[in-house]
Amino acid sequence: MxxxxxxxxxxxxxxxxxxxxxxxxxxxxxxxxxxxxxAAFDAKGVPDTLKALGIASPADSKDITxxxxxxxxxxxVVPVEVTSGIAGTSAIAILAExxxxxxxxxxxxxxxxxxxxxTRIKMAxxxxxxxxVTAGGKTYTAAKEVKVTIGGCGG
Amino acid sequence: xxxxxxxxATMQGxxxxxxxxxxHPMETGLRxxxxxxxxxxxxxxNTVTAKVNGAVVLEGSMAGGVSKNPFLGFKVKxxxxxxxxxxxxxxxxxxxxxxxxxIG
Numbered sequence: 006m007x008x009x010x011x012x013x014x015x016x017x018x019x020x021x022x023x024x025x026x027x028x029x030x031x032x033x034x035x036x037x038x039x040x041x042x043x044a045a046f047d048a049k050g051v052p053d054t055l056k057a058l059g060i061a062s063p064a065d066s067k068d069i070t071x072x073x074x075x076x077x078x079x080x081x082v083v084p085v086e087v088t089s090g091i092a093g094t095s096a097i098a099i100l101a102e103x104x105x106x107x108x109x110x111x112x113x114x115x116x117x118x119x120x121x122x123x124t125r126i127k128m129a130x131x132x133x134x135x136x137x138v139t140a141g142g143k144t145y146t147a148a149k150e151v152k153v154t155i156g157g158c159g160g
Numbered sequence: 161x162x163x164x165x166x167x168x169a170t171m172q173g174x175x176x177x178x179x180x181x182x183x184h185p186m187e188t189g190l191r192x193x194x195x196x197x198x199x200x201x202x203x204x205x206n207t208v209t210a211k212v213n214g215a216v217v218l219e220g221s222m223a224g225g226v227s228k229n230p231f232l233g234f235k236v237k238x239x240x241x242x243x244x245x246x247x248x249x250x251x252x253x254x255x256x257x258x259x260x261x262x263i264g
Contacts, residue, residue, distance in 0.1 A: 035168060040196070041221035043206070043221075046225075055190075081228070082227045084231075104225055105188075108223070108225070109223070109225035109226060110220060110221065110226055111220065111221045112221070112234075114234075115215075115218070116238070117212070117236045117237035118210075118217040118234060118235070119175065119234070119235040119236065120235070121235045122232070122261075123232070124226060124230065124231055124232050124233070125227040125230065126225055126226055126227060127188070127224070143205065
C-alpha cells in the first residue's frame with residue numbers, strides 16, 4: 006500500500022471532520038484559530054496570509070484602534086498596540102503588509118482577557134499595519150500606515 | 161538556557177494590566193551575518209501562553225516578525241491582586257521557558 010497516499014487521505018478526512026465540527030458549533034471558529042496555523046507565518050502577501058488563517062473577507066471596522074507611530078525611524082522595533090472595542094473579541098492577528106511574510110503574530114483571548122494587545126514588531130518597509138479581529142465568529146479589520154526610514158528585516 | 165522573563169502585573173480598577181519582556185534573539189532566518197555573509201539561522205519564539213491561577217487567558221503565536229526581546233502587553237478582567245500569573249514560551253528550536261509573578 007502506498008503510505009503517502011494513505012496519509013493524504015487521512016489528512017483530508019481529518020480536515021473535513023474539523024469543518025463539520027465547526028459547522029455543528031462544537032468548536033467555535035476562535036478555538037480553531039487558537040492554534041494560529043504555522044503555515045500562515047510562511048504565507049507571502051496579505052491575501053494568501055488571510056487564506057492560511059481561514060479568514061475570507063474581514064469587514065472594515067472603526068471599533069478597532071491601532072496605536073503605532075506615524076513614522077518609525079527604526080523598522081526593527083515598531084511599537085504596535087491594538088485595542089478592539091468589539092464585544093466578544095476572541096482573537097487579534099497583526100500583519101505588516103509588506104513584510105516578506107506579513108503575519109507577525111496572532112493572539113487568542115480566553116477567560117477574562119480583554120481585546121487588547123501591545124507588542125513590538127519588525128517592519129521591512131513603509132506599509133500598512135493591519136489588525137484582524139475575530140469576534141463572535143465574524144472577522145473585522147483595520148489598518149494604519151507606518152512610514153519606516155530604516156527597514157528591520159535582514160539587510 | 162534562556163534568560164528569565166520580566167513580568168509586571170498591576171491592577172487598574174478591575175482589570176489586571178500585564179506587561180512581559182522576554183529575552184530572545186528572534187532571528188528571522190533572513191538576516192546575514194555582517195562578518196561571514198552567511199544567513200543567520202531562524203531562531204524565534206513560536207508560541208506564548210499566559211495563565212492566571214492556572215487558567216489560560218492568552219495564547220499567542222509569533223514568528224520572526226516580532227522584535228528582538230519581545231514585549232507583550234495585555235489586560236485581564238476579573239483577576240485579583242495576589243493572583244498568580246504564569247507566562248511560558250516555546251521557540252522553534254524546542255527551547256522553553258516558564259516564569260511566574262504575582263499580580264500586585
